[in-house]
Amino acid sequence: MQQAIAILDSGVGGLTVAKEVMRQLPQEKIIYFGDTARTPYGPRSAEEVIRFTHQIVDYLLQFQPKMIVIACNTATAVAMEEIRSRLSVPVVGVIHPGARAAIKTTRNHVVGVIGTEGTIYSRAYEVALRQISPQIQVMSLACPRFVPLVERGMFRSDHTRHVVASSLEPLRQVPMDCLILGCTHYPYLSDIIGDVMGPGVTLISSADETAREISTILYHKGMLATSSNYPVHQFFCSGDPWMFKQIAQSWLGEQIKVTPVVWQVPNII
Amino acid sequence: MQQAIAILDSGVGGLTVAKEVMRQLPQEKIIYFGDTARTPYGPRSAEEVIRFTHQIVDYLLQFQPKMIVIACNTATAVAMEEIRSRLSVPVVGVIHPGARAAIKTTRNHVVGVIGTEGTIYSRAYEVALRQISPQIQVMSLACPRFVPLVERGMFRSDHTRHVVASSLEPLRQVPMDCLILGCTHYPYLSDIIGDVMGPGVTLISSADETAREISTILYHKGMLATSSNYPVHQFFCSGDPWMFKQIAQSWLGEQIKVTPVVWQVPNII
The missing domain is CATH 3.40.50.1860 (Rossmann fold)
Structure with missing residues (x-):
């Protein structure tokens, strides 16, 4: 077997x-x-x-x-x-693979991370990123409303689009060049997240x-x-x-x- | 220490x-x-x-x-x-990392590989790729003229451009969506190789x-x-x-x- x-x-x-x-x-x-x-x-x-x-x-x-x-x-x-x-x-x-991919991708050393409250408050990405590359600046944001939407299968609704856009608003002005989707649910929303963040931000799927x-x-x-x-x-x-x-x-x-x-x-x- | x-x-x-x-x-x-x-x-x-x-x-x-x-x-x-x-x-x-990256990148399962005669005739990339993903088609080409150019520091000359274009000619009509630079010297020539292969072919640097x-x-x-x-x-x-x-x-x-x-x-x- x-x-x-x-x-x-x-x-x-x-x-x-x-x-x-x-x-x-x-x-x-x-x-x-x-x-x-x-x-x-x-x-x-x-x-x-x-x-x-x-x-x-x-x-x-x-x-x-x-x-x-x-x-x-x-x-x-x-x-x-x-x-x-x-x-x-x-x-x-799933944290270290995403961190390593972000280190490979970033050119300006400013990396965004979105995840659940548990992930963000643990600072696990920050530790993983800075353990390897201390000069990296990490901007983290908890997005607690995303997982329940995905678990209900709401990947493309107007409501979801609104929740994603308003949740990510604090990151819009940060000069990051890549954003780690620090929750395995988030790739279901990656089209919307990509639209909100714009083409200058590469999304890193830890998946x-x-x-x-x-x-x-x-x-x-x-x-x-x-x-x-x-x-x-x-x-x-x-x-x-x-x-x-x-x-x-x-x-x-x-x-x-x-x-x-x-x-x-x-x-x- | x-x-x-x-x-x-x-x-x-x-x-x-x-x-x-x-x-x-x-x-x-x-x-x-x-x-x-x-x-x-x-x-x-x-x-x-x-x-x-x-x-x-x-x-x-x-x-x-x-x-x-x-x-x-x-x-x-x-x-x-x-x-x-x-x-x-x-x-x-350097072979398995490049092979894994190509498997992650390719969508049409046609992968090109360029390398030295020693690398290409060993079929090492073909073995590495197909061991993991048997449905992948591999098109390999030896480019023996590239390394001596790089070792002489000729990365951007017209002569180099001509050698690269004529060497890669056999791959131009192959419907691959990614090309493994199966020699660590080749990233020195990646701008020229990219120009020759066109935007539809993602270059994979084993480096x-x-x-x-x-x-x-x-x-x-x-x-x-x-x-x-x-x-x-x-x-x-x-x-x-x-x-x-x-x-x-x-x-x-x-x-x-x-x-x-x-x-x-x-x-x-």
Whole structure:
């Protein structure tokens, strides 16, 4: 049996990573978990996000994945190091790949970051960017209204356009040349975000960059899939599978089967 | 003492990698070796390139580098696996980073590759690309006239423009959407190559991508430099240091000191 790459998120955001993994690593099997019953993670306490992330990782370990991808910026910011220290399989988060891509892209050393409250207040991007390149200036903005819109499938409505434009207003005058979409849900809104920020600002999708980093790590560990058969992916979600399936099929452009998982102790805001 | 990243090439080509490492990882110290007495490597036998590469690596090991970067596609193609198997420090080549970037970039699955004869006849890019993404079509072309032009510092002459245009003629009608510069010397000619190929073809510099991959691997191994002092790099070359220094200073945009190294048994084509 081919060992899978396990990808987890608070909801449908990690599908932006999964789609890129499917495109860049078409031979790799994916097992995806979206914690849609407890989304969004952004406003939750670090302690709660850590507990949820451990719980999902434990669920995914039954499938003996070859790698765990924490495809949620909020969970990466607060839980990745702890998860990494307790597992023997490689654990990849979404913050450092985005940071590295921004360092490669920026020419004026002014980088913007948007994300959930949890991600922005953790200052995880700032630490990751400045650890590597101390002269970089980071302008961060929490956009707590974006994830709920995406989880309801509202990617292109006038209301969404209005929310995005007004949320990003504080960044409009900042002379950044790239903006990190520091939440895996945000690529669903990238057309609108791009329109608002204008052509002088390159959007960095941590999803795209994470897929490439997964490829790099699997190669250097000698763990790339060798079969040329196309794999059958598996999808799990903790909430109502109907909306998850609609969004996933539309985003991935293919039919999927979704298995609902009921947590024994539901915990919904 | 801060451990350095050791970068080697047949000549000035690897400086395209070094420059990107300086930009993307400004705190990392670099020790660079250009084997200018024996450039170009492209037309040499695999056996000879392997022997030269081992010799340079042995020379660089005296500095106890934390990583060896084989910033020469020809040497990566034939010698990297052997070098990697005998060293305990990480060894990074330039072929897989370029291949991964092309897989991320291409939308029509037709990828062009240009390189030296040694690189192209090794089929190393084809293997790297198709190992990950079997549906990709690869169109490869050896461009043996490019490296000698770069080593003589002729980046912008009419003669160079003519050589590049006529060399690339066979690729002009191929419906590729990206072209891998599969030789670290070629970024010196990227403006001309871009003009010849037109705006529909994205150029992939294995130099830029390798720098990012170095960053990824150092991070995942916990080996990133932690000092915020800017390092003093060291440059060595086996041939006349005058031309090497001219090209290096012009490309890197800073003054450097070059130490000539005389091989005991010179071996010049």
